[in-house]
Amino acid sequence: MAYDPNNIFARILRGEIPNTTVYEDEHVLAFRDINPLTPTHVLVIPKGPYVDYDQFAAEASDAEIAALVRAVGKIARAEGVAEAGYRVLTNCGADAHQEVPHFHVHLFGGERLGHMLPKQMKAK
Numbered sequence: 001m002a003y004d005p006n007n008i009f010a011r012i013l014r015g016e017i018p019n020t021t022v023y024e025d026e027h028v029l030a031f032r033d034i035n036p037l038t039p040t041h042v043l044v045i046p047k048g049p050y051v052d053y054d055q056f057a058a059e060a061s062d063a064e065i066a067a068l069v070r071a072v073g074k075i076a077r078a079e080g081v082a083e084a085g086y087r088v089l090t091n092c093g094a095d096a097h098q099e100v101p102h103f104h105v106h107l108f109g110g111e112r113l114g115h116m117l118p119k120q121m122k123a124k
């Protein structure tokens with residue numbers, strides 16, 4: 001799929017839509033999910049135009065990949081969830097019900113999260 005420069009996260013990156021930023025560096029922006037599913041629900045995105053995990057893994061530079069992975073850890077520690085535990089999740093493509101076509105990682109924490117894929121998370 002070609003990258004859509006008008007997707008909502010591209011617009012957030014351009015400052016056209018407000019967000020609650022929790023972390024930013026050269027390669028990464030992280031902000032609170034507008035519809036949080038857990039007390040801590042942060043979206044961590046690369047600044048580069050990658051549609052999904054598949055494209056990011058194949059085409060991003062080592063520096064971009066390292067920055068994103070390290071950012072998730074930094075944010076988890078800053079949010080105070082690293083000790084109790086947290087979940088990192090990315091939806092890639094239609095079967096995973098990815099809604100926004102700009103690669104993003106969800107960071108969930110702040111409460112007991114239950115099993116990895118409870119039945120109610122599965123789409124019909």
Ligand code: 5GP
Nearest residue numbers: 008019031032033034035091097098099100
């Ligand atoms: P996906 O299903 O693509 O993995 O997740 C997309 C996420 O983006 C959802 O959790 C949704 O709540 C969040 N989201 C969608 N639009 C916005 C927005 O404009 N601002 C923020 N902060 N989050 C958004």
